[in-house]
Amino acid sequence: MDYLLESIRxxxxxxxxxxxxxxxxxxTSLYTSFCAIxxxxxxxxxVGVALGLTQFRGRRIVITLLNTLMALPTVVVGLVLFGLxxxxxxxxxxxxxxxxxxxxxxxxxxxxxxISNYVLAAVEGCDSRIINTALTLGAxxxxxNIQLIKEIRFGVMAAIIAGFGRVIGEVGVAMMLGGNxxxxxxxxxxxxxxxxxxxxxxxxxxxxxxxxxxALFVNLFLNLLQQR
Amino acid sequence: MKSILTLxxxxxxxxxxxxxxxxxxxxxxxxxxxxxNSGLLSVLLPPFEQTNNCQxxxxxxxxxxAIKLGESGDVDVxxxxxxxxxxxxxxxxxxxxxxxxxxxxxxxxxxxxDPAGVKQTTDIASAMATIAQHHATFVSRxxxxxxxxxxxxxxxxxxxxxxxxxxxxxxxxxxxxxIMAGERKGYTLSDRGTYLAFSGKTExxxxxxxxxxxxxxxxxxxxxxxxxxxxxxxxxxxxxxFLVSDQxxxxxxxxxxxxxxxxxxx
Numbered sequence: 310m311d312y313l314l315e316s317i318r319x320x321x322x323x324x325x326x327x328x329x330x331x332x333x334x335x336x337t338s339l340y341t342s343f344c345a346i347x348x349x350x351x352x353x354x355x356v357g358v359a360l361g362l363t364q365f366r367g368r369r370i371v372i373t374l375l376n377t378l379m380a381l382p383t384v385v386v387g388l389v390l391f392g393l394x395x396x397x398x399x400x401x402x403x404x405x406x407x408x409x410x411x412x413x414x415x416x417x418x419x420x421x422x423x424i425s426n427y428v429l430a431a432v433e434g435c436d437s438r439i440i441n442t443a444l445t446l447g448a449x450x451x452x453x454n455i456q457l458i459k460e461i462r463f464g465v466m467a468a469i470i471a472g473f474g475r476v477i478g479e480v481g482v483a484m485m486l487g488g489n490x491x492x493x494x495x496x497x498x499x500x501x502x503x504x505x506x507x508x509x510x511x512x513x514x515x516x517x518x519x520x521x522x523x524a525l526f527v528n529l530f531l532n533l534l535q536q537r
Numbered sequence: 538m539k540s541i542l543t544l545x546x547x548x549x550x551x552x553x554x555x556x557x558x559x560x561x562x563x564x565x566x567x568x569x570x571x572x573x574n575s576g577l578l579s580v581l582l583p584p585f586e587q588t589n590n591c592q593x594x595x596x597x598x599x600x601x602x603a604i605k606l607g608e609s610g611d612v613d614v615x616x617x618x619x620x621x622x623x624x625x626x627x628x629x630x631x632x633x634x635x636x637x638x639x640x641x642x643x644x645x646x647x648x649x650x651d652p653a654g655v656k657q658t659t660d661i662a663s664a665m666a667t668i669a670q671h672h673a674t675f676v677s678r679x680x681x682x683x684x685x686x687x688x689x690x691x692x693x694x695x696x697x698x699x700x701x702x703x704x705x706x707x708x709x710x711x712x713x714x715x716i717m718a719g720e721r722k723g724y725t726l727s728d729r730g731t732y733l734a735f736s737g738k739t740e741x742x743x744x745x746x747x748x749x750x751x752x753x754x755x756x757x758x759x760x761x762x763x764x765x766x767x768x769x770x771x772x773x774x775x776x777x778x779f780l781v782s783d784q785x786x787x788x789x790x791x792x793x794x795x796x797x798x799x800x801x802x803x
Contacts, residue, residue, distance in 0.1 A: 395609050395611055396609050396610035396611050396765060396767070397609045397610070401610075404767065406611050407565065407594065407596060407611065488594070488596040489596070489597070490594040490595060490596060491595065492592070493563075493592075493594055503597075505713070506570065506574065506709075506710040506712050506713055507574050507712055507734070508712045508713075508715075508716060508734075508735050508738045
């Protein structure tokens with residue numbers, strides 16, 4: 310019991326002390342996750358909509374593949390991209406390993422299947438006559454598609470929130486591709502892993518509480534956007 | 538749609554904010570978890586970073602992985618503690634200019650009750666042999682780290698092949714292994730620095746120490762710029778010189794944890 314109480318006290322102290330290291334760690338987590346989700350959404354929303362609206366041979370196979378990719382273990386993504394970004398790998402010249410960009414790339418790979426799947430489900434769940442109605446009312450195909458996305462905006466938002474949850478809470482990609490470098494690629498999750506390895510369990514758990522609070526605020530913010 | 542745009546804007550803004558941070562020169566140092574966990578680097582590195590206006594990116598992994606990162610050219614400098622692996626790293630042409638930085642020693646930890654009677658032994662070979670004879674729980678790092686390779690050497694010296702349900706290969710960092718051995722009331726091999734840092738968190742005590750085979754030197758090696766042209770050899774060389782300078786020596790020998798000195802210099 311003492312251990313848990315101590316962690317909660319340490320968490321509150323950490324949040325209100327505005328410790329520089331903690332701020333930096335929270336910031337790194339937030340901006341890598343936001344960049345990853347922004348990139349991933351621009352990629353995944355069109356994919357989800359296209360899959361939801363079109364019929365073609367092998368469509369079910371593509372969907373099954375996407376569903377499977379949702380279960381991608383983070384360390385596997387980390388391993389594959391490590392091989393790509395390492396100096397000996399095909400993209401080695403760019404020197405991207407152990408930088409935030411490498412982490413963002415890994416997170417995009419993790420989030421894209423989730424967002425496409427959620428958007429696909431939203432498109433399949435909505436009335437498919439929207440497009441035709443919009444077209445008969447004189448909308449261009451692009452306008453018709455935008456109308457559809459407006460209609461399923463709650464689904465799209467749910468997709469983004471789910472993707473965000475996946476990337477901000479994961480540790481495999483951040484650790485393998487970021488390297489847990491202080492003031493550079495140390496995120497909330499890798500900091501928790503580090504504190505745990507140092508035996509600072511209370512401090513690690515306190516960071517966990519900070520992470521949850523940050524996630525709570527981000528979700529409140531997204532919620533606000535959604536209601537507008 | 539608007540919200541997505543807001544997200545993209547927020548993301549690009551944050552990238553813009555982080556760009557200036559890339560202006561200072563970065564030196565990549567792969568080192569072991571025991572070095573990082575000891576806390577020494579946080580007093581040793583800042584003076585060098587300030588005088589040279591650079592940032593040292595520390596990547597803390599096991600010795601095996603640290604050397605791999607050097608071989609693939611993903612770091613500029615490695616600081617590890619496994620002499621045989623270091624020599625091979627240099628012999629294979631991946632590393633140049635090795636320097637002795639500091640040393641400490643390994644200790645065998647065990648429960649206070651000492652079920653295998655390790656405290657009665659006088660040298661490390663018989664200490665390891667008695668643990669194996671009693672089939673007393675022993676937690677091994679099992680992660681190809683410097684400590685792990687030393688542990689395997691010690692088993693060989695004791696003419697024992699550790700095997701059986703008493704021998705647990707954890708595959709984790711030093712601190713985690715000490716905690717695990719404490720929970721399982723078993724024995725383990727640890728560097729003294731990590732043990733001192735963890736002495737308040739475990740009930741394990743030192744049951745064997747002082748044998749010459751437990752000497753643990755740390756070396757620093759620059760990654761060969763002829764193999765990997767992008768290595769920042771000039772800054773790396775300055776860093777190596779700094780690590781063996783009087784200033785660094787004073788910082789290393791002056792570093793205390795729980796009132797005890799963790800590292801020594803030759």
